[in-house]
Amino acid sequence: MTVRPGQDAEQIRAQLGRQLGGRLGTGVVLFHAAIAERLGINVTDWRCLELLLRTGPANPTRLARHTGISSAAIAQILGRLERAGLVVRRPDPSDGRRTLVHAVSDPDRDRELGEMFTGLHQRVADLTSSFSDDQLAAIAAFTADLAEIMENEAAALRRRQPD
Amino acid sequence: MTVRPGQDAEQIRAQLGRQLGGRLGTGVVLFHAAIAERLGINVTDWRCLELLLRTGPANPTRLARHTGISSAAIAQILGRLERAGLVVRRPDPSDGRRTLVHAVSDPDRDRELGEMFTGLHQRVADLTSSFSDDQLAAIAAFTADLAEIMENEAAALRRRQPD
DNA sequence: CATCTTAGCTAAAAAATTTAGACAATTAGC
DNA sequence: GCTAATTGTCTAAATTTTTTAGCTAAGATG
Numbered sequence: 067m068t069v070r071p072g073q074d075a076e077q078i079r080a081q082l083g084r085q086l087g088g089r090l091g092t093g094v095v096l097f098h099a100a101i102a103e104r105l106g107i108n109v110t111d112w113r114c115l116e117l118l119l120r121t122g123p124a125n126p127t128r129l130a131r132h133t134g135i136s137s138a139a140i141a142q143i144l145g146r147l148e149r150a151g152l153v154v155r156r157p158d159p160s161d162g163r164r165t166l167v168h169a170v171s172d173p174d175r176d177r178e179l180g181e182m183f184t185g186l187h188q189r190v191a192d193l194t195s196s197f198s199d200d201q202l203a204a205i206a207a208f209t210a211d212l213a214e215i216m217e218n219e220a221a222a223l224r225r226r227q228p229d
Numbered sequence: 230m231t232v233r234p235g236q237d238a239e240q241i242r243a244q245l246g247r248q249l250g251g252r253l254g255t256g257v258v259l260f261h262a263a264i265a266e267r268l269g270i271n272v273t274d275w276r277c278l279e280l281l282l283r284t285g286p287a288n289p290t291r292l293a294r295h296t297g298i299s300s301a302a303i304a305q306i307l308g309r310l311e312r313a314g315l316v317v318r319r320p321d322p323s324d325g326r327r328t329l330v331h332a333v334s335d336p337d338r339d340r341e342l343g344e345m346f347t348g349l350h351q352r353v354a355d356l357t358s359s360f361s362d363d364q365l366a367a368i369a370a371f372t373a374d375l376a377e378i379m380e381n382e383a384a385a386l387r388r389r390q391p392d
Numbered sequence: 393c394a395t396c397t398t399a400g401c402t403a404a405a406a407a408a409t410t411t412a413g414a415c416a417a418t419t420a421g422c
Numbered sequence: 423g424c425t426a427a428t429t430g431t432c433t434a435a436a437t438t439t440t441t442t443a444g445c446t447a448a449g450a451t452g
Contacts, residue, residue, distance in 0.1 A: 075362055078369045082357070083350040085372045086257075088283045092276065093379030094249075094257045096297050100386035108408080113255065120251045127430060134259050139409055141432055163417045163430045185385055187246040189378045193371065194245070199238055201367035204360055206241045208368050209248045215352045216256030222348055223263035271439080290399060302440055304401055326399045326448045397450070406441070412434090419428070 086212070101182055105175075107150065110135065111143050115152055118169040119179075125164045134220070249375070264345055268338075270313065273298065274306050278315055281332040282342075288327050297383070 102112035113133050118124060126144060130137045144167060147153040151170060158164035194202055265275035276296050281287060289307060293300045307330060310316040314333060321327035357365055 075365055078365050079350070079354050079357060082369050082372060083346065083353055085369075085376060086349065086353065087346050088279065089376040090372055090379070091257050091261050092280070092296070093376040093383070094254050095261070095276065096383035097379040097386075098254050098258070099297055100383040104386055110408080113258065116251060117255065125430075126432090133255070134262055136410070137431070138411080138433085142408075145432095158430095161418075161430085165431065182386060183246065183250050186249065186378065186382045187242070189382065190246055190249065190375070191242050193374050193378065194242060197367055197371075201364055202238055202241050204364035205368055205371050206245050206248075208356065208360075209245060209253055211356050212353070213248060213252040213256040215349065215356065216253070216260045219349045219352065220256070220259035220263040223260075223267055223345060273439080288399080289401090299441070300400070301402085301442080305439075308401095324399085324449075328400065393452100395451080397448100399448085400446090402443105402445080404442085406439105408437100408439070410435100410437070412436100414433080415431090417429085417431105419426100421426080422424090 086216075097186070101179075104178075104182060107146070107152070110139075111147055114140070114143050115147060115169060118153060118167060123166045123168045125158060125166055127164075129167065134224075249379075260349070264342075267341075267345060270309070270315070273302075274310055277303070277306050278310060278332060281316060281330060286329045286331045288321065288329055290327075292330065297387075 098112060098116075099109050102109045105112060105115075107115070110133075114129050114135075117129060117132055124132075126137060126140045129135070129144075130140045133140075135143070144153065144155060148155060152175075154168050154170055155165045156168060158166045194205065197205070261275060261279075262272050265272045268275060268278075270278070273296075277292050277298075280292060280295055287295075289300060289303045292298070292307075293303045296303075298306070307316060307318060311318060315338075317331050317333055318328045319331060321329045357368065360368070
């Protein structure tokens with residue numbers, strides 16, 4: 067698809083909505099499934115590990131809330147990740163009930179993960195090379211807020227009329 | 230996050246890459262999980278149904294290729310969706326081996342699905358209301374191409390060094 | 393026509409998730 | 423300060439989903 071300057075703004079917004087609900091969602095899921103496969107873990111486990119890598123150590127309850135996974139399932143996931151040497155569980159000194167889960171740092175894996183993302187980064191760089199700085203800034207702002215919107219909308223859907 | 234015009238373009242691209250690999254992915258997964266939950270089906274089944282609704286009738290093999298799900302799992306999924314009255318399987322007249330899977334049209338469900346997306350659409354409209362037409366067009370072009378990039382990168386990751 | 397390939401399916405086995413609940417540490421109420 | 427309720431994490435059994443292996447029918451290949 068190319069930029070069509072003459073297009074009506076409402077039409078563009080509608081198109082955007084369909085993209086987000088449809089094909090982009092599938093693409094994102096496929097991409098993360100592929101990363102998990104390469105790491106030799108399943109997608110759910112990767113989601114937890116990714117969260118730990120991105121936001122730092124967290125306790126199981128926080129992981130459960132942020133991923134939408136039940137706390138019992140999180141316990142299983144952490145067991146698998148720990149057995150694979152990808153995370154460690156440490157008691158939280160500030161609260162005896164809590165556990166703090168840390169991603170185990172491993173330069174080799176960091177490099178491997180980096181390589182997996184370079185393809186995506188390169189393609190995104192190619193795609194955005196023709197955009198102006200102003201357009202690029204708008205895109206970055208949009209995707210940043212979009213993540214939050216999707217999280218919030220997901221939470222809203224769960225809350226509203228839980229059938 | 231807000232648009233920071235003074236920011237270096239490379240920096241913005243790097244930030245964009247992190248967003249796509251990280252939080253946006255999680256948001257998208259959560260959103261689709263919430264929709265599936267509301268429909269009373271699981272996420273995988275929803276991914277197939279969504280594909281059928283978006284791109285029209287397809288055979289199981291095509292569904293398997295586009296979702297990354299094995300053909301045996303697709304058969305199970307279609308069995309569940311068919312039992313739930315959401316799809317029907319019809320023999321393909323042009324090839325006796327093939328099956329064509331149709332999403333069953335249901336005005337009630339279409340309306341329900343529409344409602345689930347209105348929240349997202351509204352938020353996206355709010356978010357983009359401050360953008361210029363030019364910025365909006367750039368965003369729409371970006372997300373459209375992004376979906377394709379993520380699909381391709383996922384396929385590339387699966388192909389390269391399948392460990 | 394014999395063989396190979398493709399499309400879709402089923403059944404058994406393996407893996408993941410849910411449900412139910414145990415247990416310890418903390419907090420709240422009295 | 424003691425008791426009851428709550429919170430955080432975990433385990434075990436039951437359920438659900440996916441994988442693995444392999445079958446059958448239809449179409450393509452030579």
